[in-house]
Amino acid sequence: MKIIFxxxxxxxxxxxSREFIDKYGYxxxxxxxxxxxxxxxxxxxxxxxxNFMDQGKLVPxxxxxxxxxxxLTSQSEKSVILDGFPRTIAQAESLDLMLKSxxxxxxxxxxxxINPQILVERLTGRRTCTNCSEIYHIKTKPGKxxxxxxxxxxxxxxxxxxxxxxxxERLAQFEKNTGPTIEYYRTKKxxxxxxxxxxxxxxxxxxxxxxxxxx
Ligand code: AP5
Ligand code: MG
Numbered sequence: 318m319k320i321i322f323x324x325x326x327x328x329x330x331x332x333x334s335r336e337f338i339d340k341y342g343y344x345x346x347x348x349x350x351x352x353x354x355x356x357x358x359x360x361x362x363x364x365x366x367x368n369f370m371d372q373g374k375l376v377p378x379x380x381x382x383x384x385x386x387x388x389l390t391s392q393s394e395k396s397v398i399l400d401g402f403p404r405t406i407a408q409a410e411s412l413d414l415m416l417k418s419x420x421x422x423x424x425x426x427x428x429x430x431i432n433p434q435i436l437v438e439r440l441t442g443r444r445t446c447t448n449c450s451e452i453y454h455i456k457t458k459p460g461k462x463x464x465x466x467x468x469x470x471x472x473x474x475x476x477x478x479x480x481x482x483x484x485x486e487r488l489a490q491f492e493k494n495t496g497p498t499i500e501y502y503r504t505k506k507x508x509x510x511x512x513x514x515x516x517x518x519x520x521x522x523x524x525x526x527x528x529x530x531x532x
Contacts, residue, residue, distance in 0.1 A: 318396040318397075318424050318528075319396075319397050319399065319416065319421060319422065319423050319424055320343075320396075320397070320398050320399070320423070320424060320425050320426070320427060320528070321398075321399045321402075321403070321423055321425070321426040321427065321502070322334060322398055322399065322400045322401075322427050322429065323404070323426055323427070323428050323429070323495065323498065323499060323502070324428060324429030324430070324431065324513060325429070325431055325433065325436060325488060325491045325495075326436060326440060326484065326487045326488065326491060327431075327436040327439040327440040327443070327484075328429035328430075328431045328436070328513045329429050329431075329513045329517065329520060330400045330401065330429060331347060331349075331350075331400060331450070331452050332452050332517055333429075333517070333520060333521060333524060334347065334398050334400045335451070335452065336517075336521050337398055337524075338398075341396070341530065342396070343395075343396050343397065343398050344392055344395045344396065344397050344398070345397075345398045345400055346385065346388055346389070346392075346397055346398065346399050346400065346402065347400040347401055347450070348381060348384065348385065348400070348401045348402040349400075349401045350400075350450045351384060351388070352366040352370060352376065353370075353447075353450075353476075356370075357447065362380070362384075365380070366380075370477075370478055371477055371478065371483070372483065372486060373478055373483040373484070373485070373486030373487040373489075373490060374486065374490060375404065375405065375490055375494060378405055378407045378408055378411075381402060381408060382407075382408060382411045382412075385399075385402055385408075385412065385415070386411075386415055389415060389416075389419075393419055393421070399412075403498055404491075404494055404495040404498055405494045405495070405497075405498060406497055406498055406501055408498070409498050409501050409502070423502075423507055424507070424528075425507055425509055425527065425528060426499075426502040426507045426508045426509065427509050427511055427524055427527065428499055428502075428508055428509065428510045428511065429511055429513035429520075430510050430511065430512055430513055430514075431513040431514055432514060433488055435514065436484070436488065437481060437484055439454065440479045440484050441479060441480070441481060441484070442454045442455045442456055442457070443475070443476065443479055444460070444473045444474065444475055445473065445474065445475075445476055446466035446468070446469065446471045446472070446473050447471055447472045447473075447474055448466060448469050448470075448471025448472065449466060449468055449469040449471055451466050451467070451468045451469070451471075451473075453473060460473055509527045511523050511524060511527070
């Protein structure tokens with residue numbers, strides 16, 4: 318099964334992905350996490366990506382498509398949540414071709430709908446583990462000890478792109494590029510809209526139901 322989580326920055330894609338990993342053994346392909354990993358390693362990809370990410374811009378399609386192709390080839394048998402990919406029409410069309418050549422397809426696209434006004438508070442208050450990518454929030458989901466991940470003991474920090482001026486640009490990129498991508502899936506009738514402003518546990522239950530997961 319292949320599922321896409323699509324939505325604005327801070328809409329809850331990563332938070333819900335982690336629930337599906339823990340409870341149903343899904344594999345998560347978070348393109349943002351892959352890029353942040355490359356930055357920490359100091360690889361050529363990381364050096365290139367950092368420039369775009371720090372400004373809130375999208376990393377060029379050809380780089381992202383190559384990255385995802387490699388990943389999906391290595392995980393072809395598994396149930397995968399694609400978190401943060403595709404976010405342009407070009408990425409969506411390439412993904413369709415990749416999967417088709419493997420007699421595979423996207424089963425469902427979950428769109429996290431959210432009022433942009435609440436995103437700044439969600440994102441400026443978010444903290445993320447640099448080791449396992451666990452997601453916290455200083456007010457609504459603080460860790461037990463400041464700066465330390467409850468799950469793995471890794472370092473918990475603020476993402477460099479979670480600053481207000483960068484958030485504004487990320488939201489603009491979402492409107493410009495990902496808005497049309499959402500419409501692309503709407504016409505294919507694979508889109509399922511979720512109210513991302515509900516409590517995380519309710520959002521989880523609604524996604525579960527949409528996927529036909531009963532337990
Ligand atoms: P990426 O890492 O994918 O960031 P994003 O899409 O901007 O989304 P976020 O991770 O910020 O938000 P989220 O929806 O996961 O929210 P979360 O669950 O953490 O991409 C980063 C950058 O990489 C891009 O800007 C781009 O440069 C590059 N990139 C990545 N993919 C690319 C691609 N395909 N093409 C080109 N470039 C690409 O939640 C946020 C906060 O809210 C948390 O603190 C959480 O605790 C809280 N929260 C979550 N759910 C709820 C809820 N229901 N109620 C209250 N609080 C909640
Ligand atoms: Mg995320």
